[in-house]
Amino acid sequence: MASFAAAFADVAPIEQDDGPAPVCAIAYAPEYARLMGFFRAILESNERSPRVLELTAALAEHNAAHYTVWHVRRECLWALASNDASILTDELRYSAEVARENPKNYQIWYHRRALVEKIGQAAAADELALISTALRDDAKNYHAWSNRLWVLKTYGGWAGELEFCTALLDADVYNNSAWNHLYQVKAQLGCDPVEEVRSTLERLNHARENESAWVYALAFAKSDERAAAALLAHCEGAEGVRSQMALVELLKTSDPGRASTIARRLAELDATRARYWRRRAEGLGNGT
Amino acid sequence: MDDLGAMNYSLTLLEQEECESVCARFLIDDFSTVPAAQLAQMRREGLLDEENRPRLMREKHVQYLRKGLAGLSGGFVALDASRPWLVYWIIHALDLLEALDDDAEIKQRCISTLRACRAEGAFGGGPRQLAHLAPTYAATLALCCIGSNEAFETIDRPALYQFLLSMKDASNGFRMHDDGEVDVRGTYTAIAVAALTNVLTPQLVEGVAEYAASCQTYEGGFGGEPGVEAHGGYGFCAIATLCILDACHLVDLDALDAWVARRQTSIEGGYQGRANKLVDACYSFWQGGTAQLSAHARRGDPHHIEAPQGVRWRPGTTSADVPAATPIQEIVDPIKLQRYILLCAQVFPDGGLRDKPGKGRDYYHTCYALSGLSASQHPDCTAPATVSGSPANLLPRTHPAFNCRPEKVSRMLDHFSGLPDL
DSSP states (O other): OHHHHHHTTTSOOOOOOOOSSOSSOBOOOHHHHHHHHHHHHHHHHTOOSHHHHHHHHHHHHHOTTOHHHHHHHHHHHHHHHTTOTHHHHHHHHHHHHHHHHOTTOHHHHHHHHHHHHHHOGGGHHHHHHHHHHHHHHOTTOHHHHHHHHHHHHHHOOGGGHHHHHHHHHHHOTTOHHHHHHHHHHHHHHOOOHHHHHHHHHHHHTTOTTOHHHHHHHHHHHHHOHHHHHHHHHHHTTOOSHHHHHHHHHHHTTTOHHHHHHHHHHHHHHTGGGHHHHHHHHHHTOOOO | OOGGGGOOOOHHHHHHHHHHHHHHHHOOSOGGGSOHHHHHHHHHTTSBOTTSOBOOOHHHHHHHHHHHHHOBOGGGGGGTTOHHHHHHHHHHHHHHTTOSTTOHHHHHHHHHHHHHTEETTEEBSSTTOOBOHHHHHHHHHHHHHHOOHHHHTTSOHHHHHHHHHHHBOTTSOEESSTTOOEEHHHHHHHHHHHHHTTOOOHHHHTTHHHHHHTTBOTTSSBOSSTTSOOOHHHHHHHHHHHHHTTOGGGSOHHHHHHHHHHTBOTTTOSBBSSTTSOBOTTHHHHHHHHHHHHHHHHHTGGGSSBOSTTOOOSTTOBOSOOOOOOOOOOOSOHHHHHHIIIIIIBOTTTOOBBSSTTSOBOHHHHHHHHHHHHHHHOSOTTSOOOOOSSGGGOOOOOOTTTOSOHHHHHHHHHHHHTSOOO
16 A cells, blocks of 8 residues: 555545535445545546556455446556557456456456457457356356357357267256356257257256246257157157146147147146246146 | 265256255245244344234345445445446435435435546546446436436436437447457447336337347257357346337247246245246346246237336337236246245345345345346236235336336336437
């Protein structure tokens, strides 16, 4: 802190003005309040310099969700990188560390995206690696998955994704994020819907009531008759509630009467959704 | 779930089982089986009424909320860029508890604090912060809760409109702030603010409904961006946008209903945000609101000139008549949800509400658990309310698209629709 006071000795800090008798005022730690005093002055002066870069890092440590701080940091980076490109590679390292410490923070993941965008293709592989690490800690991290899809859509690299999804589903077949990603990858690379149903049913062997897998299989059955037939063949005589739910979808056009009867039965088997199943049953006609 | 028997290790299943067993301990069916001393404490502290019915601990929640307005500890620094959110979460919760309207001093101080957060015609997360769509939305809703002309006049409408336009991206999504992320939160916050302030111009809305619709996935719900996993918070943003813009025909409502119905957990009774994730009380509103908006859309409300009484989507619609519509058909279990909120989410004995047992209370969860409680009590403005536990738990209604009390929404729409077009 003393070093910041010295580094910004020429800057007159600006205090926060919350207006009279504010509500929800935060009792800031003295250090944060002091740093923010300099930061507000920088917002006025638009200074873009190494010391401002350091100031933003110090503030992000107090509050990683301070989007204005991150915005100013990016402005500094872009300004300084025009003379020294290594600034951006340093930033990749630094922000990876912050992302590890704040895995659920919007600002840091957007910061990564903006940084990769600035560097371009060369940063894409590293970004996928960072995301893989984040997903090892939390396999359902929403920001990490969103950024992964963005990297792939922007820079390619889809080929390695099948193996990536398989490994995550082997680790936890209930990971819905991994199923969603697999669906996106298959849509991109192309696939045989019948094969998708077959391999999903294999995964269902040991996880009979896994919604994620059922919904995935049904998506292919919806768009492909042969896939629908394969799934229907499995569901006929299968045990469990999810297979009955799938039957409602698979039979709703070809045999609405039977689909309605099953929906009516589901109103008892799946009592939390009794209202939903009754509505489905009514919508399909009277059944038998 | 009996899948664990297969001996396939799954972190998802282990966490789910643990969560179910913890919640089950709170979800007591018959309180007469509780030891007498404990029962007496539950009644004394207000968790049960004189007939041992679960009770909304109103006094405790109001106390907790007012404490937040009075001031927050240094630990809240992580919300230093969310001050308008704190104001909205607290005063909307107070409004639902009918503890806001008579408090002129608090309303005045809220206006003054929000005024200090103004930036570029919109609002930032705090004084001198960059204008950002999320605090702009929160501030607008907070001003809606306050509901006075002075509150409305805090908004510089032409400048706000310019800000909203400047956030629109080539994708027809909205950027959260200058040099910020684009996702369907941006879409909803921009469109909700524009609707409430009557600046939904053709230029602003062109292509926006299509962007929101493009976030629907094969699961039936919506992700934050096209192709990303279906998620309750983003799903609400998408369907609320589509309702406000009268464009629900662009999406598969059957698939959405199936998805949202599946999000109610069977043992706990609350909602999860995504498939195979744990229950969280905040989704009581995000998912409950989604189910309700979808039901309105199915019934055709947004497509009619008359929205149901008290539920107005945007300026220009009137609420004079309730159309002779069929009652809304619920797809979820309101009693189960309310029991989760009352018994698992209420923090006993201190008050405030939380994500789930084992977590601490906070203002975000207090706001959205109460909003979800209100939404589930009033599935339809034409039908009688459904109240679990003590009859005194009944809350006033909240608007499913804006999450403020409908009469407050009407007041704001009336104010801004009286102003000239830009």
